[in-house]
Amino acid sequence: MSSSRNAPLHGIRVLDLTRVLAGPWCTQNLADLGADVIKIERPGAGDDTRGWGPPYLKGEDGESTSEAAYYLSANRNKRSVTLDISTERGAELVRALARGSDILVENFKVGGLKKYGLDYDSLRQENPALIYCSITGFGQTGPYAKRPGYDFMIQGMGGLMSVTGEPDGAPGAGPQKAGVAVADLMTGMYATVGILAALQERHRSGLGQHVDMALLDCQVAMMANQNMNYLTTGQAPRRMGNAHPNLVPYQVFESSDGHLIIAVGNDTQFAACCAVLGRPELAQDARFARNADRVGNRDALIAILAPAVKQKARDHWLGALEAAGVPAGPINTLADVYEDPQVRARGLRQELPHPAAGVAPTVASPLRLSDTPVQYRNAPPLLGQHTEEVLRDVLGLAEEEIRVLAGKG
The missing domain is CATH 3.30.1540.10 (formyl-coa transferase, domain 3)
Known part of the structure; x- marks a missing residue:
């Protein structure tokens, strides 16, 4: 259905200081809904997942590009800017972008951005309306706050692997992780909800706030009926293979x-x-x-x-x-x-123009809005593809200064 209405997040700018999956999944949701997402990446390396291959996207000549399939899964509709925040000027430029942003999402270790003046307490002094979302393994508080946390270990710590896999004593029994990084993905989804809630509240107060997201919190929360099976009985559920604890057959x-x-x-x-x-x-x-x-x-x-x-x-x-x-x-x-008639009818496979490969496949967002639908604007960007564009058009830097910055890496 065509509509003259703008995308839901049209006019909202998101500064994306995340990498791997939970954070990029969240910011891809925001980008799909129309936000201008500026992804800050390390010069020369970028998001860790750019190197998480094979497989890699194939070009028009059938040869592999340097774009890892993993990276492509979570970075659609964004702009990539390479800035070294460990340098004084690099951090200063990111702070300048934060001053003009509505939302900042980061997944550094707790306290890791403070030395660059990019922590929440520093940035809210300069931009009180900023919604600042931190995504970590264990959250900003508690005895594990400073520990690194990855999806696989969180699936174990949060109880999922205790109920996933064949029953004890059966062939192939033992703890089993899910086939995709569900702790990361659910954290990305919960982070999206939290950010949008803070954005809605800002309409009343005019103020931003800190959204503290932890993989462990989200993994425990998503145990859903299994949580309540335990909390109402005191008996921890066990692995049941492909059977359901509360329904038969x-x-x-x-x-x-x-x-x-x-x-x-x-x-x-x-x-x-x-x-x-x-x-x-x-x-x-x-x-x-x-x-x-x-x-x-x-x-x-x-x-x-x-x-x-x-x-x-x-x-x-x-x-x-x-x-x-x-x-x-x-x-x-x-x-x-992808051959299923329902999947085909819903258009779950999409293709986007790609600067290195000609075209890149992508998977449609499941968000279906009748009058302001998800927009598939851009394939996941090449590393630093939009650096000059953003520094010039958003921060107003002169071409000569941009060349000098590029020369210094």
Whole structure:
């Protein structure tokens, strides 16, 4: 739908002093919503993830560029400026950018920016309206505040790996991390929410504030029902493989030619599922009639259902279960995902012009706004691609001074 309305964050400037994933994921959200995100990177090196390859983006000639796929996942719609904040002039220029920014996002170690005058207490003296978001492993307070924190270790410390993987005693049992950096990603999402809340509050007070985001906090918070399973019983949940602690049947089943997921969410769906599987009487069985009964008699029920599912092919069951209104689905590879008709219809694969490769693939934002949609303006920038542009147009530096700065690195 076309609209004359500006993007939601049109006119908002974000100074991005983050690297790797949690911070860049947050600032990519803000950029997608129309903010002008200026990404500050180290000269010659840039964001750590620029080197996290292979794989790398391929150019028009089929040869790999220097742009790592990992970096491309979280830096769309931004401008890249290379400044060495360890130098007096570099730090001074970043402070000047902060004075003209609405939001600053950083993921340095606690206290790491103070010596450059780029900490919250210093910058709020110069820009009281600045919303300053810090993303760290453990937050700005507490005994672990100064420790570095990476997603993998946080998945372990925050409880996720205690409930992910095959049950103890089963083949392949043991702690297992998620296949993507969920602690980083959820922290990036929570940080986005916190920043937007502070931005909304600023409309009333005219003042910014410090948003303190910790990977550990976010990992613990996202344990959701598993948190409450523990807090209401005092018993720590354990790994259950692909089964669900509170719903049955809600797991992977093996068919005659592959696997599928059956996700029964209520008693009506269970009755429909039993009918499809040729065992309608199970819905009247006192052991299985209600979900609470099924959870208590999980092993007995699965011992009946699993052999039934194995009698026919995956696609047979998927079609029959869908027709009966029972949630079920395949286990797709990413190659399958991008061929899925629903994924294609929703336009989840996008392409953006890229200065080194001609074009770069990207994944559409899941944010769908009817009248001010996400804008796909620019591919993730080359290192320092916009340095001159920003120093000239935002800070008003003369061309000669920019050349002198470049000469000094």
